[in-house]
Amino acid sequence: MxxxxxxxxxxxxxxxxxxxxxxxxxxxxxxxxxxxxxxxxxxxxxxxxxxxxxxxxxxxxxxxxxxxxxxxxxxVPEPVLLPPDPRERERVLAAERWGDEVLQPAVRRMFWMGIAGAPRAIDGYAHGSKLPLPRPARTLVTPLVCRAARWRNRADEATLRADVAALPGWLDHVDELIADGVVGGPQPNAADLQIGSSLRMLGTFADAWPLLAARPAWQLARRAVPAYPGEGELPPGTLPVPQPQLEAV
Missing domain, CATH: 3.40.30.10 (Glutaredoxin)
Known part of the structure; x- marks a missing residue:
């Protein structure tokens, strides 16, 4: 069953x-x-x-x-999501916990703050949804849903600024976990899935994409979650993410 x-x-x-x-x-x-x-x-x-x-x-x-x-x-023991070796298992559990308690809610807050500034973007994220909600109805309810989601997730301008400021360090942390062999292996573990799914959503934020695209973290995300639901993208200028500066040549 x-x-x-x-x-x-x-x-x-x-x-x-x-x-x-x-x-x-x-x-x-x-x-x-x-x-x-x-x-x-x-x-x-x-x-x-x-x-x-x-x-x-x-x-x-x-x-x-x-x-x-x-x-x-x-x-279902195979494929393994949590390594049997106690030391390796604890490292994966710690990374999974960080992905769940730190990265996941931050990406969620950024998403709802982004939708508040670009409500029409919700149409792309709804692609593939099975809910029978036509576009005019979705346009009508999106501001209400967004307001409720921001309240529930304590998302406001202050948390957005803090999340954006912390984002480069979080991506560094994921790259370090990959370098240490905790995540990013050929077979996704529980931490890969927890972190990778959040990075997959982060990859749909146009402002965050330049920070993410060239990193090992993005390769991890694509291996862990090959396809992400919807075809949405938060347009440029929605989130106050500082863009990397190119060196003069």
Whole structure:
């Protein structure tokens, strides 16, 4: 019997879980939830306010991307998402935790702040969504959804400036994890999926792209998550990301 994934289209933690299901060759279906409106729906159904939630084929419910990846690794040993060696496992767990607690919410905040400044960009991110929401209705509800998402994620101009200032250091950290062999191997582990899905979304921000494109971190993201849902892009000038300066020749 297949699993059921409750998810938001294009949500990076949901993408990480779906990629893990694919790597583990697990049958599953997706119940797509509308952004912001998913909060009451998830509370009524699971007593949680967030996604992803995975209901296993046996009826067991697992909440949150890290918990889901760990449970899948227990149920389906191959391919391995968490190394059996205790030292290597702890390093992967630490990187996964950082990806979940630091990088993931920052990319989410930047996304909703970007959509606030360029609401029409949401049309591209909705590409491939199964929700029956025509474009005029999406145009109407996007400002409301954006406002609710910014409030829920504590996203404002101050957090945006702080996230943008921290971004180069975060990308350096991912490159260091790759150099140390914690992530970026031929077979994605749990940290690859957690970090790579966030970097995949970051790669759709035109202002952030020059900082990311030439880094090993981007190659990790593409290996971990070969395809990212939607065809969206936050247009240039949406986020206050300082662009790299080219040296004079």
């Amino acid at each position: 297949g699993h059921t994934l409750y998810a938001i289209h294009g949500s990076h933690p949901c993408v990480a879980v779906e990629r893990a299901l694919q790597l583990k060759q697990q049958p599953y279906r997706v119940v797509e939830l509308p952004p912001a409106f998913h909060v009451p729906l998830q509370w009524l159904r699971f007593r949680t306010l967030t996604v992803p939630v995975l209901v296993l084929g046996n009826g067991e419910t697992v909440i949150g991307s890290r918990s889901i990846l760990h449970r899948l690794d227990q149920l």
